[in-house]
Amino acid sequence: MATDFWSSSHYKRWIVDRATLRQARSDDLQYVDNPEHLAFLNIFFANLISRLGRKLQLRQRVIATAIVFFRRFYVKNSYCETDPFIVAAACCYVAAKAEESPVHIKHVVSEARTLFGEYGIKTFPTDNSKLAEMEFYLVDELDCDLTVFHPYRTLMTLVGKGTSAASDTEVGEAEDGPRYWGTGEGKLELSEQAIQTSWFIINDTLRSELCLLYPPHLIAVAAIYLTLVFSTTTRAQIQASSAHPSSASSAPHAHPDPTRRSSRSASSSSKKHAQPPDLIGWMAGLNVSMSLVATIAQEIISLYALWDRYSEDAGAGEKGSLRHAHALRGSRAAKEAGSRSGSAEMSEARDEGAQGEVRITPMFLVQLLLHMRQKRMEDLSHPANGRPVAVNKMLERTQAAG
Structure with missing residues (x-):
């Protein structure tokens, strides 16, 4: 597995621009009344994969990898020409293998069929060979690039x-690699609750296409930035610790280690107990474009505003997200972030009648997908030039290859 992001296939082949994403959705746009519906499909399938991953008892990193695989697959394919439900199941199956947490194919088929049945999908195959066949199609469309870097480690x-109760450390990636986000000096000390908030924000970004547009370390910095913006308590704690560094560093010097020489002890102690950085200084010290971080933060806020109009039953599929955490606990950080100018998603749902907004439901999106596929099949069967087009791309390639 590649330990350097900049030399990996993730960076070289799977960080794309918006023009590529628009081109990928060009066929789908012909069969939707509102282009926003495609953004709702991103939320729906990320939630669906998350639910399936939890049923399969997969770690969060594996679920995130499965969602990234799903996003990559649909850079080259369209919803109207494929069955995204079997693609989602195959993504979970392949991601579990890629992250060395394999699950039996029968277990995946069984759980996927049960879960998808809740959304009215009765056509999911019971034959394991269908999912195994989709696995090869998926890996082929991914160009065998199964290495995915996530923002969690950054x-x-x-x-x-290094580890945390809220974390799922990325096993297999070198911790001592190049610090592409900065010098690594001066860690930002956050509480467990603040770290969990940042972690949940990263989870939430998987409901969009940000993982295809930006390197993971920028998404991690944007998540920290939004956590600091959302939580006045976290900002106050950091500012207090940076304003009074003597109290934090006085304890280690009070009882020096007698087994070490004084100079060595002083140098090691000064390294270990460096003065906590102030927020502005810490952000300025990062070797990243702050304008780009601000752009990512704005896109995350826009995602929350869109997500606010999506109605999932009882928060299904939202576990591990900031929205779900707010719904369960009413966390202080989320409450502080609930202003309309910030993230509308973290506040309570808008009054639909007062706002006049149409809420999007999973059943609406399932019907939309069926309509898109039906219309696409009709267009392919009766094209304007009168020549039918092969629907199954993989079958067409196989026949051409003999």
């Missing part, structure tokens, strides 16, 4: 946490 490194 988040935990920037806050000085």
